[in-house]
Amino acid sequence: MTSERSESKSRAQGAKATQKRTTNYEKKLALSAANKHLSAQLRRLIEGLDEETIDVGIGGENVYSEASKILRGPDNAPSGSTTKKQKFVKAERDYAEKQKEHAKKVEKRSAEEAKEKTFGQEMSAMRDKNRKLKAAIIALSAxxxxxxxxxxxxxxxxxxxxxGTADGIxxxxxxxxxxxxxxxxxxxxxxxxxxxxxxxxxxxxxxxxxxxxxxxxxxxxxxxxxxxxxxxxxxxxxxxxxxxxxxxxxxxxxxxxxxxxxxxxxxxxxxxxxxxxxxxxxxxxxxxxxxxxxxxxxxxxxxxxxxxxxxxxxxxxxxxxxxxxxxxxxxxxxxxxxxxxxxxxxxxxxxxxxxxxxxxxxxxxxxxxxxxxxxxxxxxxxxxxxxxxxxxQPEEIDERRLDRFIKKNMPNAPPLTYWEVVMLKKSQDLEIILHNNGKRIKGSLKGDIDKFLWKDEGQIWGAYRLIVDKGAKQLLAEFFEHDTYAKRRKHKKENGDLVKEMKKKIDGSRGQIYRVGVKVTALENRVFENWYVWKETKLSNGQNAYIIGFVPLSDYHGSHFEKEVDNFVLGEATGVYIIVELAKNVSRVTRIQNVDLKIWLPDTLLERLAKIQLAEASRIQEKFRRNARKVDAEVREEIVKQMKEGHPLTEKQETIFKGLQKLFSD
The missing domain is CATH 3.30.530 (Alpha-D-Glucose-1,6-Bisphosphate; Chain A, domain 4)
Structure with a gap:
């Protein structure tokens, strides 16, 4: 009986030892694999480094040398040695060749740009000559x-x-x-x-x-x-x-x-x-x-x-x-x-x-x-x-202008610059702030327009969200194109002859800068100078969306207006339009905005001014309102279409779905 217990105990200890060895072996294999993976990553980094130009150190050592020592191990070279293995010498040689190829490409591109510049100068000179010849001909005849x-x-x-767009002589x-x-x-x-x-x-x-x-x-x-x-x-x-x-x-x-x-x-x-x-x-x-x-x-x-x-x-x-x-x-x-x-x-x-x-x-x-x-x-x-x-026929010209923006400007828009990407990312993040801080205004709870108002870091923010009976591309053109007869007339009615000017495709980009004077009751006139940029994106559920971000012109790292305006106080406006395509001719529009008049005013007055701005939502909805039954039918057709096509679940949706599946299976 005792021997059986002893034997059973011995078998258990042996099994435990075997399991421990197996576990250690698996850990060793996993660690080895992890090291190989990290070594490969480090090698790739080293191949892209230039020892002479890297002056960032690790504990006083050169990054390149320190990385080489880590890969060689402590026994392959004395501490502080800069001796490199043959494979690193080859990597350096390959890197030098890549640098030469890159230099050749840069040189070729520079030559092409110089050629294009010369061609442009020649064309400009020819056009100038043509104009002078034409003037001479007219002078002789007249x-x-x-x-x-x-x-x-x-x-x-x-x-x-x-x-720009304006009526009159x-x-x-x-x-x-x-x-x-x-x-x-x-x-x-x-x-x-x-x-x-x-x-x-x-x-x-x-x-x-x-x-x-x-x-x-x-x-x-x-x-x-x-x-x-x-x-x-x-x-x-x-x-x-x-x-x-x-x-x-x-x-x-x-x-x-x-x-x-x-x-x-x-x-x-x-x-x-x-x-x-x-x-x-x-x-x-x-x-x-x-x-x-x-x-x-x-x-x-x-x-x-x-x-x-x-x-x-x-x-x-x-x-x-x-x-x-x-x-x-x-x-x-x-x-x-x-x-x-x-x-x-x-x-x-x-x-x-x-x-x-x-x-x-x-x-x-x-x-x-x-x-x-x-x-x-x-x-x-x-x-x-x-x-x-x-x-x-100003309405017809406005339609042509917006149609041109959709059919020509959008497909041929330059790629977003680094600063445009950064600005749009910050603008889009305003939707998160709206979700976390936005408070619905009383009276909009039962309506078909959601209006929000909140205070953040001493600033009053306003937002609205509504369904508009118009296509997303058309609304992008409507919000981004400021130079229309309709907007000129509205500006004239509200602000008289105050300044309104813009520069499109600024510095060869898709962005524009916009300056507008605004009359403010009982205060000095304000002028707002903003930088506008748009982009097309796709949401996680597969819906198409368009983002328009606008920030003060001081945030733009490029050309500004040549002339300053006098007798104005410079205000600031920051915001975003988010246009989501629900159907071909139906969209959901979210606008979030903050206006800083650069003067202290009581919160009640600021809230009143913000509510006046939110009135734009009603104007937009009425302008594009169509038959409600027809709009509902278009939305239903689009939902059915998306259900048939199907879209992969996002990581977050997948997690929620698995949780629900486990809940119901239990």
Missing amino acids: GGEGVKNEEAHGKISQAIIAR FEDAKQLRRGTFGVVVHNKPQHVLDFLLEDSKSSVFRRHTLDYDETDGSRIVFWQDYGKGGTMIIEYLLKIKVVTHHDCLDLQVTSFTEKDLNKKVLENFRKLPRGGNQAQRANIEGGIQLRDFVYGQTIASFSGTLEVAEVEWPEGLKMNPPLPSLQKGLTERITKPSKMKLLHKKTGELMRGISSSGQSSSVLGKQFGSERGNSIFTSVKDLLGEVEKHFH
Whole structure:
């Protein structure tokens, strides 16, 4: 019995020892495998190190030498030795070859960039030469004023492009007897040209074609501007010749007199309805250019001299009906050919109708003072305004702009830079802060828009989340594109003429910088300068999403605005838009934002301002609202589609699923 116990005990001890040896062996194998793995990692690190350039030490030793000693072991070399095994020498040699290959690639890339730069400079020089040649041609065909006009057209076109989307006439600085105006017309140049040359007998801008010369394509026209409800009528008798250039249509305009008309044309002209007492004649020497612009638009610009003129009728020809006397406000007189006068010669040089002091006492100088001279300049602007009004379709242009962003800008967007990635990561993390700290505003619990308000580190944050009946890409364009007519009108209504400008594709990136002035009740005006960046991403559940991050411009490591703004307090705005695609035309939008006005205000007032900003959610929802049943059907179809396709579970979802499986199996 005792021997059996002893034998049983001996077997148990043997089994225990065997198990211990097995366990130790397994640990040894595991440790060996781990060491091999770590050694391999260390070798790879060493192969990428350059001993001469690495000055970071471990306990006073060089990193490279210390790593080599660890791999060789304590018996292979004395402490502090820098002797390397053959494989490390080979690794260094391979690394040196890789460095040479990299240097060759860098050199090749630099040569290509230099070549591209040279090519760009050559193209720029060629374009500059082309512009000068074009100006010279126009100067020869239009006389000495041609160069001035061409330069003015180019200058005002650049100014219109720089000001961005805006309605109305753009006027250059005042010059003696010279006017330069421009406007963006919402149609192509050929359509604008057709409108200018077609006859119109009943509009504010009335046009009559008197003659057309098939040999050179020129025509004689009589234009009338019935401004101020017809109380002030400006008339133009012009010769117009259309010259087509590669980038624009050029209407060369020269004033005519009745004396220059042949009998047939003159007889037809005499029968036209005239302005009577209120009419006055204007002389123009210059041109109208119609330049192709983005989104199917036209930059229409006028440049030339403007003068008030008297009318000369051939001797013996009377006008029907007869005109009243000059004292009753007559602006056209029937005189003998030898007595024809230009008012600017009688009153001196006109600067917007301001007569020279030397002739101010003359009768005509009194009759045609600043009011009459100004009316000529105003009339030309009114004519351009009528062209703008005729083709005005801002909603259509906005749609084209957003469509271009989706179809062209998004697919061809440059890769995100390092700083853009960092900024977007910080912006996206705001959603975590919203989840942890956001408190729903009373009144939004029962609505279909979730609104949140909370305080973090002394700052008031606001957020909203809602479903919008619009595609995710379309909403990305809506939020990222600031240069639209709709947003310009909204800014004008709320902030008047305060600054609003932006720079797109800043420094060759996909980002943009944006500056906007804001009126704040009872406070100084604020200006906000922000850096905007967007990206496309995919959520863990497979849904497509778009992120727009915006931070103060001071966080951007690149170009800023050239000019500073005066009489403003610089505020700061930080936030993010998160747009998740629920269906093709349905999205969930989350916006989180903080605004720092750079002034201490009570929390109650700050909360009130934050709530005003959250009102944007209702505007967006109403703007894109569609039939509720149709929207619900689209969402259901998308859910069914995702269920059929299936998406792999995330690590977190997998853990939860296993826990539930274990719970129900028990």
